[in-house]
Amino acid sequence: QVQLVESGGGLVQAGGSLRLSCTASGRTFSSSAMGWFRQAPGKEREFVAAIAYSGGHTYYTDSVKGRFTISRDNGKNTVYLQMNSLKPEDTAVYFCAARPGYGLTSDNTLYDYWGQGTQVTVSS
Numbered sequence: 001q002v003q004l005v006e007s008g009g010g011l012v013q014a015g016g017s018l019r020l021s022c023t024a025s026g027r028t029f030s031s032s033a034m035g036w037f038r039q040a041p042g043k044e045r046e047f048v049a050a051i052a053y054s055g056g057h058t059y060y061t062d063s064v065k066g067r068f069t070i071s072r073d074n075g076k077n078t079v080y081l082q083m084n085s086l087k088p089e090d091t092a093v094y095f096c097a098a099r100p101g102y103g104l105t106s107d108n109t110l111y112d113y114w115g116q117g118t119q120v121t122v123s124s
Contacts, residue, residue, distance in 0.1 A: 001026060001113075002024055002025060002026040002028055002029070002032070002098050002100065002112070002113040003024065003025040003026065003113070004022055004023070004024050004025075004096050004097070004098060004113055004114065004115035005022065005023050005024075005115055005116070006020060006021065006022045006094065006095065006096050006115045006116065006117060006118040007020070007021050007022075007023075007118060008020040008021050008118060009094060009118030009119045009120045010119075010120070010121070011121045011122075011123065012086055012120075012121070012122055012123070013122070013123050014086060014087055014088055014122055014123065014124050015085060015086065016086050016122070017082070017083060017084045017085075017086065018083045018086065018120060019080060019081070019082050019083070020036070020080065020081040020083065020094055020096075020118060020120075021078055021079075021080055022034070022036075022078065022079045022080075022081075022096030022115055023076070023077055023078045024077045024078070024079075024098060025077070028098070028100040028101075029074060029077040029098070030053060030074040030077075031053050031100055031101055032053055032098045032099055032100040032101070033050060033051065033052055033053055033098075033099040033102055033103055033104040033105065034050065034051050034053075034070075034072060034079040034096060034097070034098055034099070034104075035047065035048075035049065035050040035051075035096065035097045035098075035099070035104065035105070035106070035108075035111055036048040036049045036050070036070060036079075036081045036094060036095070036096055036097075037094070037095045037096075037097060037108055038090075038092035038093065038094045038095070038120075039092055039093050039095070039117075040091060040092040040093075043092075045095070045108055046061070047061050047106035047107075047108065048060070048061055048064055048068065048081070048094070049061070049064065049068055049070040049081060050070065050104035050105065050106060051070045051071065051072055051079065051104060052103060052104045053074075055071065055072050055074070057103075057104060058070050058104075059104055059106065061106070063089075064083075064090075067083065067084050067085045067086075068081060068082065068083050068084070069081070069082040069084075070082075079096060081094070081096075083120070086120075086122045087122060088122050088123070088124045089122075090120060090122050091120060091121050091122050092119075092120060093117040093118065093119050093120075094117060094118050094119075094120050095114055095115055095116075095117045096114075096115045097111035097112075097113060097114050097115070098111060098112060098113040098114075099111045099112060100112060100113075
């Protein structure tokens with residue numbers, strides 16, 4: 001069993017930055033692909049970024065490329081999402097997810113464990 005706890009969300013003006021953190025319990029973190037997803041009101045959950053268990057491979061949705069960076073610290077069981085140049089359309093609840101034993105993917109149905117989410121609000 002893996003428990004994920006996100007933190008770092010908040011209210012920021014357009015153009016600003018936030019860093020989200022997701023800390024995992026359990027011993028499978030270092031062998032898990034990790035992903036960040038987001039869900040805006042009235043919309044489906046969408047993929048944001050993913051990182052392989054080693055941190056050697058990353059993948060981003062087109063709308064955040066060049067602005068967001070996903071990283072991980074396996075010694076701290078934590079994955080991060082650095083978000084720069086934020087836009088109002090980035091406003092959403094952000095979730096981290098874990099996929100033990102498999103490679104990274106943008107398909108949310110393939111992740112086994114989810115955090116409770118953290119709200120990010122970007123004002124114009």
